Amino acid sequence: MLHLEPEAKIFACSQSVYLAEKIAKEYGIPLGKITMSKYSDGEFQPSYEESIRGLRVFIVCSTFPTADNLMEMLLMIDAAKRASARHITAVIPYFGWARQDRKDKPRVPIGAKLVANLLDAAGATRVMTMDLHADQIQGFFEKPVDHLFASTIFLPYVKSLGLDNLTIASPDMGGSKRAYAYSKFLESDVVICYKQRKEANIIDTMELIGEVKGRNVILVDDMIDTGGTLAKAADLMIEKGALSVRAICTHAILSGDAYEKIEKSKLLELIVTDSIPLKKESKKIRVLSCAPLFAEVMHMVHHNNSISGKFIM
Numbered sequence: 001m002l003h004l005e006p007e008a009k010i011f012a013c014s015q016s017v018y019l020a021e022k023i024a025k026e027y028g029i030p031l032g033k034i035t036m037s038k039y040s041d042g043e044f045q046p047s048y049e050e051s052i053r054g055l056r057v058f059i060v061c062s063t064f065p066t067a068d069n070l071m072e073m074l075l076m077i078d079a080a081k082r083a084s085a086r087h088i089t090a091v092i093p094y095f096g097w098a099r100q101d102r103k104d105k106p107r108v109p110i111g112a113k114l115v116a117n118l119l120d121a122a123g124a125t126r127v128m129t130m131d132l133h134a135d136q137i138q139g140f141f142e143k144p145v146d147h148l149f150a151s152t153i154f155l156p157y158v159k160s161l162g163l164d165n166l167t168i169a170s171p172d173m174g175g176s177k178r179a180y181a182y183s184k185f186l187e188s189d190v191v192i193c194y195k196q197r198k199e200a201n202i203i204d205t206m207e208l209i210g211e212v213k214g215r216n217v218i219l220v221d222d223m224i225d226t227g228g229t230l231a232k233a234a235d236l237m238i239e240k241g242a243l244s245v246r247a248i249c250t251h252a253i254l255s256g257d258a259y260e261k262i263e264k265s266k267l268l269e270l271i272v273t274d275s276i277p278l279k280k281e282s283k284k285i286r287v288l289s290c291a292p293l294f295a296e297v298m299h300m301v302h303h304n305n306s307i308s309g310k311f312i313m
Contacts, residue, residue: 008302009052013061013072018277019093019291020060026295032057034076044068046076048083056087056302058128060294063096063115064253064276070096070115074122081123089126090119091298093275093290094223094251098133116140128297130275130290131222131250148297150250150273152310153288155185157271158218158248165243167191167215171229175221182220189215193233206232213241223251224270227258231265238266251275252285 011032012020024031033049057080061073073090080088100111112134119127120142128146132138138145166188170179176192183190191210206229217237224230224247234245245267252272254262262270262284270282273290293310300307 008056008058008298009050010058010060010298011048011076013059013069013076015064015069015072015277016061016093019062019274022274022289022291023060023091023295023298026292027299036072044072044075046072046079048079051083052080053084054086056089057085058089058091058298060091060093062094062275063092064094064251065096070118074118077119077122077124087125088123089128089298089301090124091294092127092129093273093294095129095132095137098137101134101137112137113140126301128294128301130273130293133222146297146301146307148293149311150290150293151182151185152293153273153290154220154248154271155182157288158182158186163216163218163244165215167210167212167217167242169193169210169212169217169219169233169237171195171219171221171233178222179220182218191217191237193229193236195229195232206236208236208240212237215242217242217245219245219247221247221249223253224249224258224272225253226256227254227261227265230267230270231261234265234267244268246271248272252278252287254279 009032010020010024011034021031035047035049037045059076061069063070063073077088097111097115100109126144127141130148131150132147138147166186168179168183168188169191170176171193172195179190191208191212193206194209195206219230219233230247237245246269247267248271250273253276259282267284270285272287274287275290297307297310
C-alpha cells in the first residue's frame with residue numbers, strides 16, 4: 001500500500017486573513033474555508049467548511065488585543081482537534097500577552113505562560129511565532145516551538161540602504177542582546193538608551209550610552225506600542241549629532257497617538273512587518289511582509305526538513 005504524506009491546509013482567524021492569504025499564496029495552496037457564526041451577545045463559533053481529517057492544519061492568527069483574537073484561535077484549534085486533524089500548528093506571527101512573561105511585582109499574573117497553557121489545552125501540537133518579547137517564553141510550552149526572527153527580513157533591507165558610518169541602537173537595556181546581534185552581522189557599532197519610567201508607557205528620563213555623532217543610526221526593537229520610546233530616542237540622537245535615525249520594529253502595535261508621535265519625531269523611517277495590520281498609512285512607515293518567511297518555514301515543517309538555515313542571527 002502506498003503511504004502518502006498527509007496534505008497541509010492553511011486557515012485564518014478573522015483579523016489575520018489579510019496575512020494568511022499572502023502566506024497561502026506563497027505556500028502555493030488556497031486558503032482554507034471557514035465560517036464564523038455570531039450570536040447577538042457577541043459569542044462566536046468557527047466552523048471548518050472542508051474536511052481536515054488526518055491532515056496537517058496551520059491556523060494563522062496574531063493574538064493582538066482584543067482578546068477575541070486569542071479566543072478565536074483557541075476555538076479553531078479545538079474544532080480542528082475534534083475534526084481529527086493529525087497535526088495542528090498555531091501560527092502566531094505576533095504573540096500577544098508576551099510582555100507578561102514574569103512577575104515584576106506581587107500579585108500579578110504571568111500572562112504569557114497562561115496563553116501557552118491555553119494553546120496546549122486547546123490541542124495545538126506545535127507553535128510557530130516570530131520575535132517573542134522574551135526568548136524564554138519558548139520554555140513555557142511543552143510542545144515544539146519554532147521561534148522565527150524577523151532579522152531574516154530586515155537585514156537584507158538594511159544592507160540595501162548602503163549606509164556609511166552605521167550604528168545599531170537599542171531603545172532600552174532589555175533589547176541590548178538584539179542590538180548586539182544585528183551589529184555583529186552588520187559589523188557596526190552599538191549604542192544603548194537607558195530609560196526610566198514613571199509608569200507603563202510614560203518615560204521619565206532617557207540617557208544615551210555610546211557615541212552617535214556623525215553616525216547613521218538604526219534602532220531595533222521587537223515591537224512599537226505608543227511610539228514614545230522610539231520618538232524620544234530618535235530626537236535625543238539627532239540632538240547628539242546623529243546624521244539620521246531609522247527604526248526597525250517587528251510588530252507594529254501603534255496604539256493611542258503613536259502615528260502622530262512618529263510623524264512629529266526625528267525618525268527618518270520606521271520599518272515594520274505585517275504581523276499586525278496597520279490602522280492607517282504613513283509616509284514614514286515601510287512594511288516588509290513576513291508571509292514569505294512563514295510560508296517557507298511552514299513548508300519545511302510539513303516536509304520534515306531542517307529550518308536552521310532560516311536563522312541568520
